Amino acid sequence: MQERVLWCFSSCTIKSRLFLAMTLQLRVYVPPHPLIKHWLAVARDAGTPSVLFRSAMTELGRWLTYEAARDWLPTQETAVQTPLDTCPATVIDPQIPVAVVPILRAGLGLLEGAQTLLPLASVYHLGLARDEETLQPHCYLNKLPEKFDPQTRVLITDPMLATGGSIMATMAELTQRGADPSLTRIVCVVAAPPALQKLSEAYPGLIVYTATIDEKLNSKGFIVPGLGDAGDRTFGT
Ligand SMILES: O=P(O)(O)OC[C@H]1O[C@H](OP(=O)(O)OP(=O)(O)O)[C@H](O)[C@@H]1O
Ligand SMILES: O=c1cc[nH]c(=O)[nH]1
Numbered sequence: 001m002q003e004r005v006l007w008c009f010s011s012c013t014i015k016s017r018l019f020l021a022m023t024l025q026l027r028v029y030v031p032p033h034p035l036i037k038h039w040l041a042v043a044r045d046a047g048t049p050s051v052l053f054r055s056a057m058t059e060l061g062r063w064l065t066y067e068a069a070r071d072w073l074p075t076q077e078t079a080v081q082t083p084l085d086t087c088p089a090t091v092i093d094p095q096i097p098v099a100v101v102p103i104l105r106a107g108l109g110l111l112e113g114a115q116t117l118l119p120l121a122s123v124y125h126l127g128l129a130r131d132e133e134t135l136q137p138h139c140y141l142n143k144l145p146e147k148f149d150p151q152t153r154v155l156i157t158d159p160m161l162a163t164g165g166s167i168m169a170t171m172a173e174l175t176q177r178g179a180d181p182s183l184t185r186i187v188c189v190v191a192a193p194p195a196l197q198k199l200s201e202a203y204p205g206l207i208v209y210t211a212t213i214d215e216k217l218n219s220k221g222f223i224v225p226g227l228g229d230a231g232d233r234t235f236g237t
């Protein structure tokens with residue numbers, strides 16, 4: 001059973017988590033899984049070296065993608081012949097495209113784990129860097145297709161949703177190309193209220209999977225307590 005958090009944009013504190021079944025608002029899942037909690041703790045620890053930080057990102061990418069795939073990966077009904085009899089079976093539908101969009105650089109850390117579960121997915125890289133002064137994202141690489149098939153399941157990987165500038169720019173690029181927000185999932189590690197509020201206002205059908213929702217940003221736009229600069233920690237820069 002996952003912890004399902006209905007994001008209330010009228011009151012964006014951790015205390016405002018409501019556990020409701022029906023919503024047209026953004027849904028944010030924080031799966032209460034010991035492996036997710038463990039690897040989040042490793043990633044948060046300032047003493048964790050880059051090599052172990054990368055392992056933590058891989059594991060978080062794997063387990064959060066596992067959770068995200070639950071009601072999202074398309075399946076079809078078939079029958080299989082066991083050694084004893086035929087029986088009904090459910091398999092992944094290979095006709096419906098699945099795409100992973102890692103937001104460079106830090107989103108690459110989650111990609112490896114996601115790919116172990118989605119080996120047939122196409123990977124479309126999007127390179128965004130946040131300006132340290134203005135906090136606005138700048139796009140330096142865009143490998144998105146011109147048009148997505150409207151049925152495409154899109155999984156975005158980016159460990160940090162802070163001011164929300166980068167994820168909103170990503171969603172704009174995707175929806176411009178025909179991606180359906182209701183078939184899109186965001187896998188992140190630390191989500192902060194400003195980003196969740198922006199997503200909630202613009203994409204009410206969207207679903208986010210995150211290891212945690214942290215309380216606030218500092219004056220430099222970093223999530224507190226957060227885990228620091230995810231890109232720098234992943235690549236040792
Ligand atoms: O919500 P925002 O305020 O836009 O911040 C979040 C973005 O910041 C980080 O990327 P960064 O720009 O540091 O690039 P990097 O991954 O190359 O380090 C992170 O991976 C997000 O993409
Ligand atoms: O805390 C933060 C915020 C944005 N990007 C990061 O890597 N960390």
Ligand SMILES: [Mg+2]
Nearest residue numbers: 229230231232
């Ligand atoms: Mg960075």
